[in-house]
Amino acid sequence: MCDYSLCGIPNRLAAEGEQLVVHKFTTGSMGLASPADLPLTVSGTEPIKTFWQAFKDFFEPGRPVSLTPAVCIPPGAQLIVKDIPNDLQRQCRVTEREAVIFTQISADVNSYRDAIRFHNGCEIRLQELREGMRVEVLSLSGVTEYTPIMAGALR
16 A cells, blocks of 8 residues: 555545656655645756745754655556656566556565566566656556556557
């Protein structure tokens, strides 16, 4: 659902048909977020702040910068991952846009376990994905293999 490293962050369950983005949270961990919940940025680097927000942050340095909620995905959910970088394409022998199944690769406590599984069996942990990659939620129902629904969504 959501890795242990995102437990202290507000979170919610994904909705079918929702568009998400890979995001680096204040914990330093990668996860999924709704683009609508992300802070606005200038040149993709710093959140836009008003003078009073910056002033308040100066006096409250320990306060989290963003309360962007993590969007949790159940194991077995069917997704389309977009904007897959060239190195990950080569590593898993996939294209820039692929159907995947969300999975958990471990049951260990305090370990990153959330991953995606491509149709060819290659698994990549969410921590290895790149910030900004887009993800479309096709179905939250649990499946264990590549399905025709996923193939149709790639067209």
